[in-house]
Amino acid sequence: MPLTHIAAHNLPSAVRLGEAPTLASSAVVRDCHFGRYTQVGEQVQMQDCVLGDYSYLQPHCDLISTDIGKFANIAAMVRINPGFHPMECPTLHHFTYRPVMYGMAEQNDEDFFAWRRRQRVIIGHDTWIGHGVVIMPGVHIGNGAVVGSNAVVTKDVPPYAIVGGVAAKLIRYRFPRAIAQALEATAWWDWDHATLTARLPEFKDLRKFLAQYAP
Template identity: 55%
Template sequence: NQIFAADIGKFCSIASFVRINPGNHPTYTRPAQHHFTYRRKQFGFGEDDEAFFAWRKESRVHIGNDVWLGHGVTVMPGVTIGNGAVVGSGAVVTHDVPPYTVVAGVPAKKIRMRFSDDIIAALERIRWWEWSHEQIKGRMADFEDLESFIRKYDVSD
């Protein structure tokens, strides 16, 4: 896996060969798009072009909690993937993914929602990923049934 300039939440499942915030070649801004134009040191052409790399640092990727990134996923710079989302194997994520959305394809497109709006709202209020290890361990049996989990832990008015 290759991860650069990314914030990754808790309890994420990241499969093999995932790339998060990969670099791009200067396709439209330079006469040559080869690495030698910005990775100059590697080719004996002087110091690397730090300004070229700055945009990636400024375009951080944000991945929520309990996100599943399948095998071979690429998440492009500046993308946010919400809590509980699923990204299918081989997908290239070029746009933000809302919480609890399942996306797949090149470019990644919405396939379906994991849950109804009410269930998503309840899970966002419960925020179980912020529980301590002891709390999760003590409540492990509750994770087996979604509806009873929400009834038990959603404290909304």
């Protein structure tokens, strides 16, 4: 049977990143700060966040009050620091803290929203957050950690740990403890762009990398 190619639906050419952040036109960003070589995908919503150098967000992520380190790899449809409903009150509904929407008051309950801002999520350097992950308020994700797809993270994740499930639990560590500590101690994510470029081939061999750069 004949096959049809629709050129208008081709994927766009690869983006060439630079010192200025690259934000998709459909991204909604409020009160955020971006490092160098950062990328924000389509339909991302983010507020009160920091995205460190070389980190990126794939499409349809939703995050608030989150500090993300350098070289973080965040897959699509990740939710970070979702809102809570007041389970201790007579009603769960948000008319109690968003009364302006319903013509019930002139101001919303700012104390309610301030709590969320205080429960900042911290995501370390060189992390991988899989597709559809939810990270709850106040959680810290250590450097080099991996969170498996569709996990719900309710507790802190140690450096170089791999976690998954609902609620997320430790699956294993990426490396033995001594190797993980040595790798973290190199703090390679703080190297400048020229140094990273020059040492790019050495990132493909862990033993040689540590022999050369571990303190």
